[in-house]
Amino acid sequence: MAASADQVRQAMPFTTRYPELGTGPVDVRPMIDPELFEQERERIFGQAWLYVARAEELAEPGDYKLRRLDVANTSVIIVRDKSGEIHAFHNICTHRGNKLIPEQDAQSLGRAETHSFTCRFHAWTFNTDGTLRGVARQESFADLDKSCLGLKRIHCAEWEGFIFINLAEQPRQNLVDYLDGMAGHFAGYPYHEATLRFRYSAVLNCNWKVALYAFSEAYHVPTIHKGTFPSLAKLEHTEIKCFGPHSTSGIYVPPVPGLEPTPVTANLGGRLRTSERHRPHLELLPENINRDKRGDFQFEFPVFFPNFLLHLGAGNGYPGMAYFTHQFWPISVDSTLWEGTNFFRPPETVSERIAIAHINALHRNAWLEDTSTMEDTYQALASGVLEDMVLMDEELMIRNTHKHWHDYMGI
């Protein structure tokens, strides 16, 4: 017997709220087709705003971050100039095209001591605002106009201390318009206070959307995380909302009777829970996050299109952890650089530092569980056997990303 409309609404409260996203299966081809991957370079990553740095990473004038972007075959310098303004440039000397700063890794931080960068090929020197400062033996160039030979600029904007770039010649929207309702939804939390960062990375042999989608739902939690977080068996994934190509949701975990924290976690996590600095600060959450002020709130669980997740817990979900981020950087159709970062307020005591190491280790281990399925999923999908995937109600954020992926791609 077919379910009544009321029964459907009850079982699928989020899917029924967004009828424009449909209820049908979504196609697998975008995750495995090398030609579509080539088009994504321009149509997705060449158009969307991409998170690349935290303002605290560039705390002082002269501080810079170098970020490899394989998907755009470039690397980007994000730098705070002498006056404090942040700029982004392609990492290329405008003379003969050498990398202005040698890459050490997918991302690295540095300080331009004299507020300038000097190319190690022929010693052309650029100011941190991108202007060309000095050319060795300038008189030997015919009609050299230094004002036309500044660094190649990339659009760059900051929101809540998150620095984004846009590789388009002329972005279709400014950053705040692009972020849509997410800009207000996440605004106001003191992200800048959480300056202790633990970043993990792995090159996953899978398409970037396989990794993104695995982190876009909590349906997997009771199975994948039964090792590290048995307390999450009754997790609630709710309040799913879409804002244009982005989406967000809340994760709550009602206490499980009889399940006590293990001794070391009770000791070390307890220290963070009871310290004024690291305790849960639900009062600092933006007003539309955990609106009902539930004590069992874990973290806000969003997708910022195309490749950025900002999980805001305010020290409640994982003791002491202010927030954590994920990014999925495509390298090729079947290879993705995943980066996950845990952000804490810096410890005031050594024992807090050790407690933070414990919470960080637990979360790192959970990420090892998360990443365990992705290569298997990709290999199986790449067989082409499954043409599309069915999605349940709480996999709605995947549905939303997928629809907007199609819109960006024009297919």
Add this chain to the structure above:
Amino acid sequence: MLPEQFSSLEPFAGVWAFPTELQRSQQRWVATAEEYREFYEAMLPLLDEVLVYLDQYQPGATPESVLPLYHLALAFAEAAPHNELYDCSNTVPNSFDAHRFVAAHGENLDR
């Protein structure tokens, strides 16, 4: 050498007390169930005392002579989930290859 009141932990310092997360992880990846058990049983009863001792100093200002104890405490904080959740296995069950998982924040965090 550990401070005198922690001399019972001395045998573990040589095995676990490394300054970098990578070195400590390399020990976690090879430790036997027995090594996990012995470390946990020796360390847990002294944990509060170790932390009180370390809290004499500000973060980042731990004197050179006390660093082995600090590194041992970090190693314990990172190793304990193997005892408490993974049955003293040196891998996280059903997980991605930990060797391919890079602690990209580097080591400037730890002192």
